[in-house]
Amino acid sequence: MTTSPTVHDTLPDDHFVRALHDDVREGLTADPKTLPPKWFYDERGSELFTRVTRLPEYYLTRAERQILRAHAPDIAAQTRARTLVELGSGSSEKTRTLLDALTAGGTLRRYAPVDVSRTELASAAAALTEAYPGLDVTATVADFDRELPLPEGPGPRLVAFLGSTIGNFDPADRAAFLGRLSAALTPNDAVLIGADLVKSPATLVRAYDDAQGVTAEFNKNLLRVLNRELRADFDPGAFDHVAVWNENAERVEMYLRARFGHTVRLPALDLSVAFAQGETLRTELSTKFRRPRLTTDLQRAGLNPTHWWTDPQNRFTLLLARPTDQTG
Structure with a gap:
């Protein structure tokens, strides 16, 4: 049975106007x-x-999709996630590979995308509800640059942060974001991060x-x-x-x-x-990251990488990390 998606908007009506004014005046x-x-x-x-x-020339998206197609079943088996949370989900196109793997694994109950665009979230949520009958799709409109209201859901949760968006933060903002993310996880949760690697x-x-x-x-x-x-x-x-x-x-x-x-x-x-x-x-x-640098960034935030997957040309990585208190 197909259920209707839910969209929770956590942002005040004037959020974008105020944020744009602040960013432009400061910048x-x-x-x-x-x-x-x-x-x-x-x-x-x-x-x-x-x-x-x-x-x-833009290899990043193709490389990440290649890794997802090859290793989504491994990711599903490692996490046994019942809720998939995606930060910066956009149209959720790449996510379908993960949704398929978690559905095939028999664990997935909820998909919880988070993005700043209500219009794109609502459109993607409606499409996914149609494509995955019985899946609970609960979307959240939020600006995770500033706060991280991580959606609830049946655990364990897998939080996906794809597209090498982690690289768009400067070091201080990246540390702050990873700290917020780590603090929002429960011991049974995991996070999947896409990161571009140093190359020519x-x-x-x-x-x-x-x-x-x-x-x-x-x-x-x-x-x-x-x-x-x-x-x-x-x-x-x-x-x-x-x-x-x-x-x-x-x-x-x-x-x-x-x-x-x-x-x-x-x-x-x-x-x-x-x-x-x-x-x-x-x-x-x-x-662009090397494994030791990204490992250090994650460990300082209380996250421990447990699995790394790369494309055959070693251009891009997907890594799985868990709260340090779970992995010891």
């Missing part, structure tokens, strides 16, 4: 200037990112600066979001898309670099921002 008055990548993702931004994931800088930069210019258009979409939401007068043509490999931090950094000196006005914030020629606005960082 554009900082030195150097920076904005968080979550503001890429209006409807057009989401469409552009879907195109990015299909580009020949040329390969990494190409993944964020493709030949067709789709990533550049995706990056500049941030300016269009600000123009629409804040009545700003950014000219996307006044900026170049730049992706660089930061060797010391082992991460790819995306920037918008001003082609000439100019001033941008943001009337909704009563703010004017000057850009010098060549000045950059950092829009995303994507950390």
Whole structure:
């Protein structure tokens, strides 16, 4: 029997307006200037990112799906999860491989996606309810950058955090996020994290600066979001898309670099921002990991990695971790 999905909205009505105002005011008055990548993702931004994931240079999505297809039965057997929680679920497309494996294993009772987009959550929840009759689909609208209301459900729970989103945090924010995640787990729960691995800088930069210019258009979409939401007068043509490999931090950094000196006005914030020629606005960082570094980050947060899976080319990893007090 098909049941109707449930969507719980934990965010106040003005959450996005306040968060956008705070992030933009803080980021554009900082030195150097920076904005968080979550503001890429209006409807057009989401469409552009879907195109990015299909580009020949952008191996991350294909590698993660390859690992999931090969090892989802192992993950299901290791966790015996009755509830699958997914953070940043989006359309939940990749998740179906896990849902299939947990369903085949006979344990799954509930799927609990968490995302900031109510529209995308509701659409994905309805589709999954149709595809998996009898599965309890309980979605939560939340901004887990700031808090982590981990959904309840019959245990054990498996919390999936896919797509190498863990790499978008700077070290301090990553530590804080992993600490919140660890604190929200019970001893029988587990977490599945997708992480991109350190490899050739040329390969990494190409993944964020493709030949067709789709990533550049995706990056500049941030300016269009600000123009629409804040009545700003950014000219996307006044900026170049730049992706660089930061060797010391082992991460790819995306920037918008001003082609000439100019001033941008943001009337909704009563703010004017000057850009010098060549000045950059950092829009995303994507950390790449080595196993020892990621192990240390997790262990400091009270999580112990127990299983690692990689694609045949060793480009990407899915790791399973459990609360330290369970694994000893």
